[in-house]
Amino acid sequence: MVKKKIILKLVNGFHIRPATKFVKEARKFSSKIKIKFKNKIIDAKNLFEIQTLGISCNDIITIIIDGKDELRALDSLVNLLKSFKE
Numbered sequence: 001m002v003k004k005k006i007i008l009k010l011v012n013g014f015h016i017r018p019a020t021k022f023v024k025e026a027r028k029f030s031s032k033i034k035i036k037f038k039n040k041i042i043d044a045k046n047l048f049e050i051q052t053l054g055i056s057c058n059d060i061i062t063i064i065i066d067g068k069d070e071l072r073a074l075d076s077l078v079n080l081l082k083s084f085k086e
Helices: 015-025 047-053 070-083
Strands: 002-007 032-038 038-041 058-065
Touching: 002 032, 002 047, 002 070, 015 047, 015 058, 038 047
Parallel strands: none
Antiparallel strands: 002 058, 032 038, 032 058
16 A cells, blocks of 8 residues: 655646546556545545545645555556646
């Protein structure tokens, strides 16, 4: 299992467009991928669950990944989040 805390720098928060891209990328991997925000832990492959978190600009999330391709998944998802320009 791997974990990584990330500060989201999305001006409009983790709204539908970046969340959809994140879910599509997460679904490429066989590992279980979760997002922890405040007291909630959700399935990062489920767009609806991500939207229920209400993640805003400069919020800190933790990505938790467990599985065979966890390191590749973590690297890919962190790079995706860092690439968002808003």
